[in-house]
Amino acid sequence: MRTHEQTVQQQFDPRAEAYLDSAVHSGGPDLEYAKVLVQRTAARTDQALDIGCGAGHLAFALAPYLGRVVALDPSPGMLATVSSGAAQRGLRQIEVRQGSAESMPFPDGLFPLVCTRYSAHHWTRLEAAIREIRRVLAPGGHALLIDALGAEDALTDTYLQSTELLRDVSHVRNRSRSEWRSLLHSVGLEEVEHREWPTRLEFSSWVARMRTPADRVAAIRTLQEAAPREVREALAIEPDGSFILRTGLFWLRGAT
Ligand SMILES: C[S@@+](CC[C@H](N)C(=O)[O-])C[C@H]1O[C@@H](n2cnc3c(N)ncnc32)[C@H](O)[C@@H]1O
Numbered sequence: 001m002r003t004h005e006q007t008v009q010q011q012f013d014p015r016a017e018a019y020l021d022s023a024v025h026s027g028g029p030d031l032e033y034a035k036v037l038v039q040r041t042a043a044r045t046d047q048a049l050d051i052g053c054g055a056g057h058l059a060f061a062l063a064p065y066l067g068r069v070v071a072l073d074p075s076p077g078m079l080a081t082v083s084s085g086a087a088q089r090g091l092r093q094i095e096v097r098q099g100s101a102e103s104m105p106f107p108d109g110l111f112p113l114v115c116t117r118y119s120a121h122h123w124t125r126l127e128a129a130i131r132e133i134r135r136v137l138a139p140g141g142h143a144l145l146i147d148a149l150g151a152e153d154a155l156t157d158t159y160l161q162s163t164e165l166l167r168d169v170s171h172v173r174n175r176s177r178s179e180w181r182s183l184l185h186s187v188g189l190e191e192v193e194h195r196e197w198p199t200r201l202e203f204s205s206w207v208a209r210m211r212t213p214a215d216r217v218a219a220i221r222t223l224q225e226a227a228p229r230e231v232r233e234a235l236a237i238e239p240d241g242s243f244i245l246r247t248g249l250f251w252l253r254g255a256t
Contacts, residue, residue, distance in 0.1 A: 052119020
C-alpha cells in the first residue's frame with residue numbers, strides 16, 4: 001500500500017509537461033499580482049524559495065526580480081522540467097531542490113521571501129508545513145501563499161473536495177479563507193494583504209491534465225448532476241462539468 005508521498009510522486013512525475021503547458025498554471029491574475037508584490041519588495045528580497053514549484057511557473061515569473069530562486073518539489077519529474085525550462089528562458093538564478101514542505105532542507109531564517117502556489121492543498125501536515133515556512137523565513141521577511149480555496153459553506157465544500165479527490169488522488173484539502181486565516185494567525189504570520197479571483201476550470205482539460213481514469217470522470221459528472229441548486233450555483237457548474245474555483249492569495253509578513 002502506497003504512502004501519500006508516494007502517491008504525490010506517482011501523480012506528478014509523469015505529468016510535468018502537462019503542467020508546463022497548462023493555461024491555468026502558466027498565467028492568471030494571481031501570477032501577475034505576485035510579480036507586483038515581489039517588485040515592490042525586491043530591494044530587500046534577493047533570494048526566494050518556491051515550495052511545490054511544480055513545472056515552475058511561479059519561479060519563472062519571479063526570477064527576473066531576484067538574485068536566486070530555489071524551486072523545491074518532491075517530484076523529480078517536475079524538477080527536471082523546471083531545470084530545462086529555466087535554461088531555455090536564460091533564468092540561471094533558478095536552482096532546484098528535492099523536498100517537501102513539511103520538512104525543508106534549509107537552515108533557519110535563510111529566505112527573505114517564501115512562496116507557494118497551487119501546492120498547499122496536497123500537503124498532509126499543513127500546520128507543520130506552515131511552521132516550516134515561518135522557520136526558514138528571514139526575520140521580517142515576506143511569505144506569499146496562493147492556493148485554490150475551499151468553500152465556507154459545508155455542503156458546497158463537501159461536493160468540491162469530493163470532486164477534487166476523484167480527479168486527483170493526491171488531493172488533500174482546499175482550505176477556506178477563514179481556515180487559512182486562523183492557521184496563519186496561530187503561527188504568527190501577519191496578513192498584509194489578501195486577494196481572491198475566480199478561476200474557471202475547463203472540465204476536459206482539467207481531468208486530462210491528471211489523466212483521471214474514465215470511471216472517476218464519470219463519478220465526478222454523477223456528483224455534479226446530483227448536486228443541489230445552491231451548490232451548482234456556488235461552483236457555477238456548467239453543462240459540460242466546467243466550474244469555478246476561487247484562487248486566494250495571502251501576502252504575509254513574519255516576525256522581526
Ligand atoms: C499544481 S502543482 C504546482 C504548480 C506550480 N507551483 C505553479 O505555480 O504552476 C503542485 C505541486 O505540489 C507538489 N507537492 C505535493 N505535495 C507536496 C509537499 N508536501 N511539499 C511540497 N510540494 C508538494 C507536487 O509534486 C506538484 O509539483
